Amino acid sequence: xxxxxxxxxxxxxDVYTQHARMLYRIAxxxxxxxxxxxxxxxxxxxxxxxxxxxxxxxxxxxxxxILTLTNICRDMLRxxxxxxxxxxxxxxxxxxxxETDRLTAAVLALPDRYKAPLYLFYYEGYSVKEIAGMLHQxxxxxxxxxxxxxxxxxxxxxxxxxxx
Amino acid sequence: MRDxxxxxxxxxIDLDPLSEERILSVLTQAQxxxxxxxxxxxxxxxxxxxxxxxxxxxxxxxxxxxSGIIHSTGTYPMAGTGExxxxxxxxxxxxxxxxxxxxxxxxxxxxxxxxxTVTGEAAFDENNEVLREYYGVVIAYEKPGAETVxxxxxxxxxxPSAGERPAPTLTRSVDGVEVRxxxxxxxxxxxxxxxxxxxxxxxxxxxxxISFGSESIEEHDYxxxxxxxxxxxxxxxxxxxxxxxxxxxxxxxVIAAGK
Numbered sequence: 001x002x003x004x005x006x007x008x009x010x011x012x013x014d015v016y017t018q019h020a021r022m023l024y025r026i027a028x029x030x031x032x033x034x035x036x037x038x039x040x041x042x043x044x045x046x047x048x049x050x051x052x053x054x055x056x057x058x059x060x061x062x063x064x065x066i067l068t069l070t071n072i073c074r075d076m077l078r079x080x081x082x083x084x085x086x087x088x089x090x091x092x093x094x095x096x097x098x099e100t101d102r103l104t105a106a107v108l109a110l111p112d113r114y115k116a117p118l119y120l121f122y123y124e125g126y127s128v129k130e131i132a133g134m135l136h137q138x139x140x141x142x143x144x145x146x147x148x149x150x151x152x153x154x155x156x157x158x159x160x161x162x163x164x
Numbered sequence: 165m166r167d168x169x170x171x172x173x174x175x176x177i178d179l180d181p182l183s184e185e186r187i188l189s190v191l192t193q194a195q196x197x198x199x200x201x202x203x204x205x206x207x208x209x210x211x212x213x214x215x216x217x218x219x220x221x222x223x224x225x226x227x228x229x230x231s232g233i234i235h236s237t238g239t240y241p242m243a244g245t246g247e248x249x250x251x252x253x254x255x256x257x258x259x260x261x262x263x264x265x266x267x268x269x270x271x272x273x274x275x276x277x278x279x280x281t282v283t284g285e286a287a288f289d290e291n292n293e294v295l296r297e298y299y300g301v302v303i304a305y306e307k308p309g310a311e312t313v314x315x316x317x318x319x320x321x322x323x324p325s326a327g328e329r330p331a332p333t334l335t336r337s338v339d340g341v342e343v344r345x346x347x348x349x350x351x352x353x354x355x356x357x358x359x360x361x362x363x364x365x366x367x368x369x370x371x372x373x374i375s376f377g378s379e380s381i382e383e384h385d386y387x388x389x390x391x392x393x394x395x396x397x398x399x400x401x402x403x404x405x406x407x408x409x410x411x412x413x414x415x416x417x418v419i420a421a422g423k
Binding site for chain 1: 183
């Protein structure tokens with residue numbers, strides 16, 4: 001495939017290659033199935049292309065993508081709720097990723113507000129301050145959400161460690 | 165905190181390479197100068213992006229005919245899209261999409277059910293604002309040695325319209341239902357392709373379409389048979405050069421099953 005055209009000095013392919021996996025994982029924690037997560041990811045980059053927004057630095061760009069993606073996921077979930085959809089009614093659509101363990105399932109089951117901070121902190125290795133900047137949230141809010149997420153996961157963690 | 169476990173948990177969530185290709189193809193088209201919003205989107209049809217783009221073009225045209233200020237149609241992120249591997253799921257799918265689906269387990273010419281995909285779609289106005297979201301259904305039929313034939317469904321949209329439907333190659337009445345058959349030529353081209361004088365002349369003559377986003381130039385003939393049945397628009401798409409009579413017979417089998 002030919003390189004995607006340039007937007008703001010970088011090709012969209014560059015930006016996609018750099019962030020797609022991260023964004024997909026965040027989307028998956030919201031949507032809990034691959035089809036909807038792919039749709040959310042695609043829509044996020046379509047909005048990126050259409051927006052024409054310029055970014056002060058790569059961190060700003062990354063934060064914009066994460067915020068846009070989480071908004072898309074929330075809209076999709078609201079749309080799902082409006083239709084009174086129940087994913088449990090559609091087992092074929094909600095297959096968990098292969099080799100899903102109880103910890104992955106517990107992460108997916110966390111309330112939505114904890115998902116992006118948890119992922120950025122533990123998987124991407126960002127500091128609380130950096131996450132606060134990316135998600136446009138106060139530092140204390142990020143700290144609180146991480147603490148609550150840890151508490152919710154604690155039982156699952158401990159069980160896994162006991163087994164391990 | 166033992167982060168390794170959490171990292172492993174996230175590592176199990178990964179993007180399928182074929183899905184990435186499809187998404188990149190859509191993004192490529194989205195950046196082409198002068199492209200309409202519909203061209204930014206492709207249907208997710210068994211992860212075959214180029215084939216999907218062709219279906220999208222055809223289905224968009226069929227919606228034009230029925231509607232009014234709809235400017236374009238395309239995929240739209242919606243909850244509950246995905247694949248089913250059994251026709252036993254049809255009642256569940258009908259409940260989700262909101263319209264009746266008639267789908268034979270097999271056609272008399274040997275094509276048999278393979279799988280079914282529920283897609284999220286929308287009709288857009290000229291400002292790319294969503295006029296209506298709806299579910300599409302794509303049912304794949306397979307036969308050894310042949311390319312997959314798809315039966316594509318969408319609800320009949322009654323919104324006002326701004327476009328005209330391309331004239332079919334042939335029209336026949338089948339059991340009281342008008343079936344429109346078209347034989348169209350598609351040229352799949354890279355994003356930076358520039359139309360030749362021959363392309364422009366062929367487009368003007370009709371039944372010739374250019375779809376941007378492929379790695380190299382490919383040309384294919386596609387046959388379509390479309391009809392409306394029980395509130396849904398059906399489009400049979402075939403790339404095997406089975407011919408008009410074969411597609412009319414397949415349409416007749418769907419219509420007979422749905423009446």
